[in-house]
Amino acid sequence: MNIKKSIYDRGLGAYLALAFSLMTVVLTLILVEVIGVFATQQVKSNIGNGLAELALQTSDKLDRGMYERFREVRLMSLRSDLTSSQVDVAEKRQVLDERQQTYGYYAWIGLTDINGKVLVSTRKMLEGADVSQRPWFRNALQGKNVGDVHEAVLLAKLLPDTNNEPKRFVDVAFPYANRDGQPLGVLGVHLSWQWAREVEQSIMQPLATRRQVEALIVNDSGTILLGPTSLRDTQISMEPYGIASDLSSGFRVLKWSDGREYLVGFSKSQGYADYPGLGWTVLVRQNIDDAYAPVKRIQRRVLWSGIALALLFSLLGWVVARRIAQPMRALADSAQKVQLREATEIAVLDASYSEVHQLTASLNALVDNLLHKEAALKELNQSLEQRVQQRTRELEDALASVRANEARIRTIIETAQDAFVGVDLNGSITDWNSRAEQMFGWTSKEAIGRPLIQLVVPERFRNSYAGAMNIFHRTGEINLLNQRLERLVVNRDGKEFPVEVTIGLAGEKDTAFFSAFLHDISERKKVEQMKNEFISTVSHELRTPLTAIRASLSMLVDGMAGELPADVQGLLDISYKSCERLVRLVNDVLDIEKIESGNMEFHIRKQPLLPVVRHAMETIDAYARQYRVNVQLDADIEMDVPVDHDRMIQVLHNLLSNAIKFSPPEATVQLLIRQMNDRVRLSVIDHGAGIPAKFRNRIFQKFAQADSTDSRQKGGTGLGLSICKSIVEEHGGTISFESEAGQGTVFHVDLPMAV
Template identity: 30%
Template sequence: MKTYKSRILRTYSILIGVILAGLGIVLGQLFPIFVEHSINKIMSAKFEKVSNYLSTTNLPKEEQNNINYMMSSTLQNDTIFSVQHSVWLLLFFTVIAAYLLALFLGARIFRKYAQPIDHLTETAMELARGNYRIRAFEDDFSGMSKLSNSINILARNLHDISIMRETEKERLKTLIENMGSALIMIDGNGIVTIVNRSFLDQLQLSLDNVDGKLFRKIGLPHNMEAFIDKLFLTESSNREQLHIQRNLHTYYMDAYGAPVIGEHGRWLGIVVVMHDITELIKLEQIRKDFVANVSHELKTPVTSIKGFSETLLFGAYKNEETLLSFLEIIHKESNRLQMLINDLLDLSKVEQVGYKVNLNKVELREILIRGLEMTTHLVEEKNIKMETTVDENVHVLGDKNRLIQIMMNLLANAITYSPENTTIHVNIYKNKTFGVFQIQDEGIGIKKSEINRIFERFYRVDRARSRNSGGTGLGLAIVKHLVEAHHGLIEVESEVGKGTIFTVSIPIVKS
């Protein structure tokens, strides 16, 4: 692109050339007449002097006339031609010299005054392209200082605005990308313009297959597409609970959608925000199951106690054998009811936020001895053999009574689900971080699909066996919370028909 300086210099050179050419033509027409007139006048004076001289000589008159004629015809023509040729050369070189001088002076002047304009033009074009770091030269001599200063102020303001805009853009991008909720924004044409990482992760989509694509083409669940269609049709905010099936699991989403309104009420599209409420739904279901299970567990002993006591009141007490049998059943059911209530109270206590145990130095061997003493009657009833391997001086940081409760629950659980005449292995050892006790039985085992559920309240692998043994279904839930209160770990390994291994790790006492 030609600069302002080159354009104005070209125009100036053409204009000066035309003017000098015209002036040369005019002078070329006038100079011959002036030269011829001047030469004729000079030559006439010369010839007159020659004639006067010849008249003083003794030459005949006719010869004098011949000499004057020859001089007049020859010298005058040669002189006029020679002078005219010199004048033409002088005029030509004078015009050329004047033209070159005018170009030189014009170039110097235009360079001083036109170059700042070119620089300001280039600066303005760079600003238009988004280069806000460029600055214009401020030259007082050229007379453009005010314009240069104004452009520099504009450039600084635009640079500050661009920095602020980029900062806000990065903040918004960081907020959108790191928010826990899934977000998607769709313009008025149905094209996805904004989507965050949570949305892509929850729906297992990639950014390349979503960004800039039509929302119907990116593989959204049908109920989500229907929800988006409803937002486009109604052009008003709406909230729905969506369920999404993924990898044989159902996820629940609380979806809120609203139209995006720009300036002057212009409708830009919609935005949808989804919160994963799967855990809340599960917790609500667990709460319902817990209430149902508690009701069922309480109903069974209460019904038995009520039924047998009514039977006794209606005359069965007169038969001593029947009376003793019924009283034994009532006593057994009341004990079961008391155990259930105590376990519920324990579970409620350990599930409280901020529940803490009294941590002291405890030896795991003492915990095992107490646990074996409290379960001796259960071992003798089923003729189970207990094998123990105990490392000496395994001291952990824990609550002695709560650790005994953990040990007793796991031993009772192993005994309950083990057949008669089998062996239970108990190992106690330590590593760099934890003191470990491991209880291995030869019982019915647990399916892999059920291992993650055995710590749920009232969940039983074998409901009939557990209930008949007097279990409440809350033991492992209590154990899990007590282990977590000790900042420990509990792991389960099991194989159906071969047995189960419970491994509990409690932090050791640091010396």
């Protein structure tokens, strides 16, 4: 009993010493096993690399052989005795026949013209035939000089049948040209596939009987070109077999279509010199049992040695483990009782080593801590359940609110007077209200999900629509948003009609979409057209009598009827000025109508700017003297600009007349010309009262005048600045102004410089 107690008092250290001794033995056994495994892997690697080397030799020999044919055919295409039109056909055929005899695998050699007609060939086969649709002919003209293996088409019945197998060829073809480099035709060669079979046999035949090795040649599309008869012409895929496209050679263990496993060495054709190769892959396979027979013998020896040692040390370990585990099992039984609620603490074992006593105390402390935490966890769980219920109710309320808002928005859209169309970022329709159904004739069910461009965009505008969408996808920007635009659309019947559309972008990221409200403005356009036609007709009808009246009044004012009484002369002056004003009004109305209808003609050409400016100043000189105002030109540069001479004089005349009209007597109106980067700026400066602030935002609108008092005192139609703006914009320029009350006004015309 004392001895037993002494052992227990010694503690876990004694048992660990014994355990370390056992571990040393076990590690020795593991080391032996690892050495055996590495030896096995090395042997397998050597066997696999041997097959890969055979595949590499075969692939290299195929590439070198094809390179010789590739180089030889290219040199033949450069021979003048074959390509020259001065050489007789019989002599060319003799050259081709001699070349065929030098290499027995040349099945056919032929020379065609540029249209694919065979001019001369070996043994006169296919002479006169049209081969323009054959791949080797077309590819040669496109720079592809080598064609993959294929069965004979035109030559199948012309060549002798020696082995009762389909005739197969590899094509090599080069275009030939005259001295100027102009292609005259193609020199084509059909190389018998029997050549590749003999290359394979020359390498594999010495090993086939001893190692039972088979070779296969696979093209880049996965078709077996050469190999066992049962596999020939079948299709395989390299990727599932683990032969990655970026590996040129190696080996794999593969399960073949016959259900058997093979060790396969592979090598991909890389070409040779300037021969690009055809992408062939050479596979050399050997049955896995035959290939790894030496490996299995090594594995069996290592296995039996390991089993013997493992049994021996397992017996010793079991005896020792039971001794060590006995107190731990008693401790586990006590802990299980606590788990089953049969006890509240782990019993302390008297007959045990000191570490077990310490572990028992720690476990009891842990059990007590867990019991307290379990109670706290139950309380927390109840609190969490209450919070989850509260959150669930809040989410349900929020969801109900969202659904109510969605229903309200849909009701607003459906009852809107305008058509509403929603389009996702891919251009497909997502929303289509009832007004859209009436406008375009497509029901919501028919429209949603279809591309917008197919339903409403006229054919001639679809390219610009697609271009705008592409720009948006690249940059995330589009310049059509939040503006009222006029566009032409088409309905289901193919009828085009104008609409006023406002486009917006709603949502974010994946939920973003375009929203578009469309209003049919067909009737408004008809009214505008009638108005323009009416204005044009009335203006033309007024112009003829006004011209006659103006001429008559001009003669009377100039004294053509003799001296008139002063009161009559005063009335004539008033009538003449009123007639002049009416003529200007009619001319301005006609110009506005031409601009809006796009019928105003512009003759823009590159010309010096200063003569145009001086001409405009000459035309305004009399008008300036009438108002006792000086006009001063300040130009520090002289340059050419692309302008319409008459239209630019019209712009300057209008701006100068306005400046003169609103300047006080004895004032000076300045006309400045300055260069602003790549533009020319013309500035007309007056020192009048300035433009009222409330009028500035509509100064370029038609019939816009500061107030009726100005109209009576200064005259004018209110159309001049609108016409000026349209003319300047047609020149690719801009017009702007600066004004300060009581200080005067500056109008700027910016024009592009001549390139």
